[in-house]
Amino acid sequence: MSSPEDGWRRLxxxxxxxxxxxxxxxxxxxxxxxxLGQRGRDTFAFTLGFIGTGVVLLVGAAAxxxxxxxxxxxxxxGPERVEVHSGILVRARTGLAxxxxxxxxxxxxxxxxxxGLATVRIGTGQKASASDKPLELRALRRPDAEALRRELLERxxxxxxxxxxxxxxxxxxLDPGWIRFAPLSALTPALGVAGFGALLQGSDWFGLQRTVLxxxxxxxxxxxxxxSLVVAVLVVAAVxxxxxxxxxxxxxxxxxxxxxxxxxxxxxxxxxxxxRSTTLEEDRLRGVAVVEPAAVRWFGAxxxxxxxxxxxxxxxxxxxxxxxxxxxxxAVVDRVVAEVLREPAAPTTQVVLQAHPPxxxxxxxxxxxAVCLLPAVALALVGLAADAHGLWLPALVLVLLxxxxxxxxxxxxxxxxxHGLVGRYVVTRHGAPGxxxxxxxxxxxxxxxxxxxxxxxxxxxxxxxxxxxxxEGAYGVYDLGVEQAMTLAAETLGDRFxxxxxxxxxxx
Amino acid sequence: MSTDVPLRPPRESLDPRVRSWxxxxxxxxxxxxxxxxxxxxxxxxxxxxxLPLAGAVAVVGLLVALLFPAxxxxxxxxxxxxxxxxxRSGFVWQEWRAAPLSRIQTVDTTRGPLQQAxxxxxxxxxxxxxxxxxxxxxxxHARAAEIAETLTxxxxxxxxxxx
Numbered sequence: 200m201s202s203p204e205d206g207w208r209r210l211x212x213x214x215x216x217x218x219x220x221x222x223x224x225x226x227x228x229x230x231x232x233x234x235l236g237q238r239g240r241d242t243f244a245f246t247l248g249f250i251g252t253g254v255v256l257l258v259g260a261a262a263x264x265x266x267x268x269x270x271x272x273x274x275x276x277g278p279e280r281v282e283v284h285s286g287i288l289v290r291a292r293t294g295l296a297x298x299x300x301x302x303x304x305x306x307x308x309x310x311x312x313x314x315g316l317a318t319v320r321i322g323t324g325q326k327a328s329a330s331d332k333p334l335e336l337r338a339l340r341r342p343d344a345e346a347l348r349r350e351l352l353e354r355x356x357x358x359x360x361x362x363x364x365x366x367x368x369x370x371x372x373l374d375p376g377w378i379r380f381a382p383l384s385a386l387t388p389a390l391g392v393a394g395f396g397a398l399l400q401g402s403d404w405f406g407l408q409r410t411v412l413x414x415x416x417x418x419x420x421x422x423x424x425x426x427s428l429v430v431a432v433l434v435v436a437a438v439x440x441x442x443x444x445x446x447x448x449x450x451x452x453x454x455x456x457x458x459x460x461x462x463x464x465x466x467x468x469x470x471x472x473x474x475r476s477t478t479l480e481e482d483r484l485r486g487v488a489v490v491e492p493a494a495v496r497w498f499g500a501x502x503x504x505x506x507x508x509x510x511x512x513x514x515x516x517x518x519x520x521x522x523x524x525x526x527x528x529x530a531v532v533d534r535v536v537a538e539v540l541r542e543p544a545a546p547t548t549q550v551v552l553q554a555h556p557p558x559x560x561x562x563x564x565x566x567x568x569a570v571c572l573l574p575a576v577a578l579a580l581v582g583l584a585a586d587a588h589g590l591w592l593p594a595l596v597l598v599l600l601x602x603x604x605x606x607x608x609x610x611x612x613x614x615x616x617x618h619g620l621v622g623r624y625v626v627t628r629h630g631a632p633g634x635x636x637x638x639x640x641x642x643x644x645x646x647x648x649x650x651x652x653x654x655x656x657x658x659x660x661x662x663x664x665x666x667x668x669x670x671e672g673a674y675g676v677y678d679l680g681v682e683q684a685m686t687l688a689a690e691t692l693g694d695r696f697x698x699x700x701x702x703x704x705x706x707x
Numbered sequence: 708m709s710t711d712v713p714l715r716p717p718r719e720s721l722d723p724r725v726r727s728w729x730x731x732x733x734x735x736x737x738x739x740x741x742x743x744x745x746x747x748x749x750x751x752x753x754x755x756x757x758l759p760l761a762g763a764v765a766v767v768g769l770l771v772a773l774l775f776p777a778x779x780x781x782x783x784x785x786x787x788x789x790x791x792x793x794x795r796s797g798f799v800w801q802e803w804r805a806a807p808l809s810r811i812q813t814v815d816t817t818r819g820p821l822q823q824a825x826x827x828x829x830x831x832x833x834x835x836x837x838x839x840x841x842x843x844x845x846x847x848h849a850r851a852a853e854i855a856e857t858l859t860x861x862x863x864x865x866x867x868x869x870x
Contacts, residue, residue, distance in 0.1 A: 279863045290823070292852065293815045294859040508835070645810045645834055649712065649803040656801070661712065668835035681712055695807060699793060701715045 206275045214338045215265045217310045222261035224310075226254040274336060276350060281321060283334055293334060295321065297351065305344045317344040321351065367457035367466065370538045371524060371531065380526040381447035382440040383494040390446070391439030449473075451525045456535065465505075465539065467523060483507045485643030485667050486624065487523065487536050489547045493632035495526050502526045503535055506639065508668040536638070546624040546638040552617030558658040559678035560613035567612065567631070568605030575601050608632065618676045618687060625665065625691045627676045637674050641691050643667055649684065663688055714803050717786035717793045724825050725783075725845030729776040731821060737768020785843045787854060792832050792841055806841045810834045814858040816851045823848075830854060 230250045237246045264287065272285040276297075283293045304320040311317060316338040339347065402411045419427040452471035459466065463481035486506040495501065503524040524535050536545035575597035582590030612631035619626050625644075628636040648664040655661060660678045667674070679687065688696040741761040748757030779798055786793045791807045813833045822828060828851035830843040846854070 280859055286817075289817055289819050291815055291817045292855065293813060294855060295813045296859060296863045298863065299812050646804065646806050649714070650797075651712070651801040653799055666834070685713060695791075695805075698788065698791075699714050699803070699805060701713045 206277065207273045208275065209273050210269050210336060211316055211338055211340050211343075212269065213314050213316060214269060215262055217314055217316060217338060218265040219258050219262040220310050221308075222258045223254070226257055230254060272336075276347070281334070281351070283336070295334060305341075305348050307338075307341070311338050315341050317341045319344050319347055367459050369455065369457050370465075371454075371456040371535050373451055373454040373469075373525075374527070374531075377451075377525055377527050378444060378447055380495055380498065380500050381443045383492070383498065383526070384443050385492055385494075386446070387439035387443045388435060389439070390442035391435035391437075394438035394442060395435070447525070454525065456523060456539075458538075465523070479505060479507055484539070484640075486637060486639040487539060487547070488521075489532060489536065489636045489638075491634050491636075492526075496633060499529050500526050501529065501532045503532055503539070505539075506637065506667070540624075540638070542622065546621045546626055547636045550619040550621040550624075550626040550638075552619045552626070552628060553683070555613070555616050555618075555678050555683070556658075556660065556680040558660055558680075559616060560610065562654065562658060562660070562678060563612040563616075563631075564606050564609030567609035568602055571601035571605035571608065572598065573601075616677065618679070620687075620690055625687075627674060629675075629677055639665060639667065639674055644692065647688055647692060647696060648673070649688075665691070712801075712803070714795075717784040717795050719786055720780065720784055721843070721845040722827060722847045722850075723780075724827055724847075726776040726780050728821060728825055728827055728845060729779060730772045733772030733775065734768060737764050737771075741765040741768070783845075787858075792843075792858070794841055794843060804841050806832050806834050808858070808861050811858060811862045814855045814862070816848075816855050818848065828852070832858065 230253070233250065234243075234247060237243045267287055268285070271287060271290070272283070274281065274283040278297075280297055281295045283291075285291050285293070305317050306320070307317040317340075318335060318337040319339060321334040321336075336344075336347075338344075399408055399411065402408045422430065449471045451469050454467070454469040457466045457468075458464070465479040465481070465484070467475070467477045467479075469475055484505060484507045488504040488506055489501050490504060491501040502522065504521040505523050507521070523539060524532065527535075533545040533548050536547055537543065540546065575594050578590055578597055579594040582588070582594055608631050612629070615628055615630055615634040617628045620641075621638075623640055623642070624638045625641055626636060626638045628634060644665045644667055646666050648666060649661055650664065651661045655678065658678075659681060661681055661684045663676045663679055663684045664673045665676070666672060676684070676687065685700065689700070741764045744757045744761035744764060748755055748761060751757075775798070782795065782798050782801075784795045790809070791805050792811075793803075793805045795801075795803050811832055812835055813831075815831045815833070816828045817831060818828045822845075826848050827845050828848040830846055830851045832841040832843075834841070843851075
């Protein structure tokens with residue numbers, strides 16, 4: 200079964216040694232401080248023996264487990280696929296079509312490097328849930344690992360993006376006026392509060408924190424509660440505004456969205472201190488998301504994000520590589536969406552959105568009210584616990600306020616709920632108080648998933664998910680009527696969905 | 708108002724032995740919890756009320772383990788069509804999924820210790836989507852290996868990188 204003729208290969212036996220060394224290192228890191236602490240005491244010899252036995256046992260166990268793992272692991276690179284059999288308790292047989300291999304990574308920690316070994320990780324470019332790990336082979340002799348990497352990636356290298364001629368077609372450039380939308384960001388209050396934190400931290404470095412706090416308290420006493428609250432809010436707003444303007448300038452300075460004419464790839468260049476440049480090949484683009492955060496929406500503006508494969512958020516920690524356009528007026532948004540998708544008009548505005556059943560509104564109002572009633576419940580509980588009757592009136596006011604805000608939010612969320620088809624795109628919208636509209640290319644959809652919670656079941660609703668390899672991976676069309684969901688899925692996916700309809704049902 | 712979803716159920720049920728797997732699973736965890744609660748209740752007099760709680764957990768676990776697998780067995784179904792894997796799962800939180808062969812990236816089988824004892828395996832079909840893999844838990848071991856083999860071969864026939 201494991202004869203070399205049928206191509207099965209094994210990992211390098213020295214991996215056992217590497218794992219034993221690693222285990223020994225971990226044991227020493229834990230044991231030595233304990234021994235140092237015991238130095239010179241009567242119990243030193245006992246502790247030494249105790250820890251010594253433990254180390255021998257643990258290192259031995261690590262070596263044995265690793266030996267069994269190695270004995271159980273074998274892999275084979277066939278002409279068409281890679282297969283790995285592994286696992287000590289849970290046995291796994293993993294097969295992978297070679298065509299799906301996107302990346303092969305050869306790494307070595309210091310111990311492996313000394314032993315001339317390396318770990319090979321074979322990735323398929325899937326960025327799914329946390330449980331999706333790349334195929335890992337630990338460890339092979341370094342030349343073998345390199346050979347395996349070359350063997351798996353025997354494909355012509357893609358053209359270097361640095362070679363492209365600079366005569367790009369410009370789709371959008373920064374309009375300095377857009378900075379007026381920056382303070383409307385949800386970040387502004389947070390930045391304002393962070394300003395206070397920075398002040399306290401800074402004064403602490405100079406040993407002045409007490410002074411600052413005392414001064415603030417004295418000022419608050421002089422001004423009275425109401426006035427000092429107003430002053431605090433104003434200061435937070437001012438600091439937040441200045442900070443959000445600074446953040447905007449730093450992130451979007453010199454913003455330019457261009458298209459490279461030969462390949463159709465999109466380039467986003469922006470940033471003042473950190474210059475960011477994102478390239479997006481056109482065949483990786485699956486659609487766009489038009490995001491309208493609450494405050495921004497009331498001023499008729501929105502931002503545009505790309506829905507594209509291979510743009511993970513972890514790629515670049517400090518900035519979102521998906522951003523195609525900062526918050527800008529609706530007319531600019533529509534033009535950019537249309538040009539990015541190469542459509543005559545933006546699908547996100549061309550679409551006629553269909554409303555969802557009224558049961559969806561009931562659900563939204565209920566959920567929003569429940570959430571908005573939480574502060575009232577908390578206050579009432581405090582009132583009960585502290586036996587403070589003075590809190591009943593404020594709690595009652597909060598209840599009424601919570602119900603009003605909840606109903607308003609729920610109704611708004613229902614108004615923002617919708618879906619529709621336009622040309623090659625399926626468009627879905629949801630959210631409150633902000634909202635997002637996603638236009639997804641129908642041929643970019645991988646699969647469908649239909650889910651139903653017990654609450655939805657009673658209300659006759661379902662949620663239809665379109666999964667893609669792009670962006671967030673799954674875009675939900677929430678609380679559709681059952682029939683509506685069937686129609687939408689059938690119209691969007693055609694014969695990728697209709698075979699699953701019940702036979703009793705007549706398909707239009 | 709409750710409307711039935713007009714999707715046809717997938718053609719195949721799981722291996723009948725899956726009910727034993729669910730029963731053991733349904734028993735082991737509540738019993739472990741019950742034992743821990745009981746021991747705590749016995750050792751620490753201040754939380755003596757843990758004892759009846761342990762009893763309740765054990766009884767509920769027993770009822771669930773005895774009664775529910777039959778329902779679950781009816782609900783969890785799967786099917787391999789000529790171009791997709793189609794599954795239905797969830798008794799309370801229901802889910803219907805289809806993964807077309809052209810979008811499949813890897814096909815694996817995994818077997819826990821209990822599954823090995825019962826001769827069962829879980830088929831894991833990974834697509835590029837963040838909704839995660841499509842899994843069929845509780846197939847006959849040999850059957851699952853055979854299906855994984857077939858699926859891996861079938862996915863090679865389709866060009867592209869499955870995104």
